[in-house]
Each structure stands twice: as C-alpha cells, then as structure tokens.
Amino acid sequence: MTLRLIALAAAGLLTAHPAAATARFQFCWIGANGYTMEGQIEFPEALLDTGIINETQVTGFRVQGFHDGLPVGFWSLAMLKPETSWLLHFDTRSLQFPTGGSRSQQTYQEWNANGEVNDCGAVGGFGFNGGNWAQDVCIDNTWIEASSIDPFTPLQAYPMDVRLNCDAVLPIS
Template identity: 45%
Template sequence: MIRAALLLSVFAAGPASAAVVHFCWRGANGYSMTGVMEFPDSLLGAGMITESDVTAFRITGYRDGVPIGSWDAMTREPDDTWYLRYFPQSWRFPTDGEVPGPFDQGWNADGTATDCGEGGFGFNAGNYAQDFCLSGAWIEESGVPPPTPFIAQAEPPADPSCRGEALLSRFPRP
C-alpha cells in the first residue's frame, strides 16, 4: 500500500516522463547529504538502474546542517567517478556488497573517497563504509558502516539533517 502511494506521488506531479526520487543520507558526527535524481518512469519496475539510466542527479553535503559541498552528475568532468546502483521497486540504494563489485555507489568519490578534487565533494558507499570526500580528502569521521540502509523517498527531505518524517534508518530491508 505504501509503495503504491509512493509510486502514485511520483506520477501525480504531472505528465512528465521522468521518475523523481529524493534521498537523505545521515552519516556520523553531524554529516548528512540530500539529493535528487531522475530516470525514465518506464524503469520504475526494473530490478536495478545504474548511472547510465539516470537523466538528472544532484547531491549536497552538510555538516551540522551547513552546506559543505555539492556535485551534479550532469555537469561532471570526464574523470569524475560516477557509478550508481538503485533498486526502484524497493526505493533503496544497495549497500554492503548487494551488487557485484567492491563498490555500491561512487558519486564523485571512488573507493578511497579521495578523488573528488580540490574544492570538490563526493559520496562513496562500498565494502568499508559509506562516507564523504571533501576537497580531495577522505572524511573518515563522516562514515557509517556499509550495511546501513540507504532509502529513497518520493518527497524532498524535511531538513538536511535527515531527521524529518521519513526516518530512513527505520525503513526495513527486504
């Protein structure tokens, strides 16, 4: 029932041909991230989508609610790390090795979370942690364990600390 309501809210926005998905990630020590992505609504029933399916994607990182950086995949540089895995039917990003390969997510940050460039921002989720890259440096204190659920939602997050109504860590893993 909830899944059906979420799908309907995606379509209720109008006749657009893109599914819009919002997310809010809560790291450790006051670090958090909000984001939004779009992909063809025809893929809502797919088993998994990847970066090649995404038509728009933007993330913003925060520390104690204050923006510390952002990244937009549509204006990325050719050497920016960009890989994404998303399960649209369950509204979640796979974590902790649920998909083949050593990394689940690399949004301007590879497995070392040090390649986001001077002044850059990125997010990495892999077999060691989910964490940030900021200005070319791994922000170890932002990290949470790899199996921490990472859930998407139909509505924008209530606030950048991810403490709004959709408490993502409460969402059950299938």
C-alpha cells in the same frame, strides 16, 4: 505564410513525440559526527518497477553535503567528466540504493568519490562512497573518515512530496 507552415509542422512534431515522463525521488543520508547529505535522482518513468538501474540510466542526479547543518560541497550529474568516479545502483522497486559495497552484487556506490574517497574535486568538491568498508563522504579531495558509517546502512529514496528529516541529531522532545 511559409513561416506559419513551418511553425505548424514543428508543433505537429512535438505533439507526435511527447517527452518521456521522468520519475524523480529525493533522499538523505545521515553519516557520523554531524555529516549529512541530501540529494535527488531522476530517470525515465518507464524504468519504474524494473529492478536495479545503474548510472547509465539516470538522467538527473545531484547531492549536497552538510556538516552540522552547514553546506560543505555539491555535485551533480551536470558536472560529470570522463575522469569522475561515477558508479550508481538504484532499485526502482524498493526505492533504495543497495548498500554493502559489492560491485558484483550491485551494492556499490561511487558518486564523485572513488574507493579511496579522495577524488571529489578541490574547493567545493563533494562526493559520496558506499563501499565495502563504510559509507562516507569526500570534501575538497579529502576522505572525511569522521563521516564513516556501517556500509550496510540502508539508503532509502522518497517521492518528492514527502518531507524529509536529514538532521544528524534527532530532537529528544
């Protein structure tokens, strides 16, 4: 009988404090020379329509890098360490990652890749940097200069039910 009372009390606590709803979006980035990235961002739904949020408010995040359609590396928030370069800004109103590379204007992105784009981890390491010079990726602790595109290129996020096309080359027909 005691175990049943404990179970009922625990069930009551769970219903008294429902889990916070999560907003989840997907995105893709198309860099130069066949480099692309797909990812997801999650944060509390209560932050929707509040404006710019940062890395401290994100509850889930992952990116997967590709070159000519083949996987080249992966990083997720679950892999975050104290030494990880992790700076993120996301506009919950426009569903965009602000770009252009200004830390003071919250348009700088460091997703497991610093301003040198050379600290994303050894084998299998992957990171993205949206700095003031370019948007580009890091693979295996190496800046991939060939991936660089204009720092002001928009980076839009979309609801999870939208089909994304992250192909580096769009079909002609």
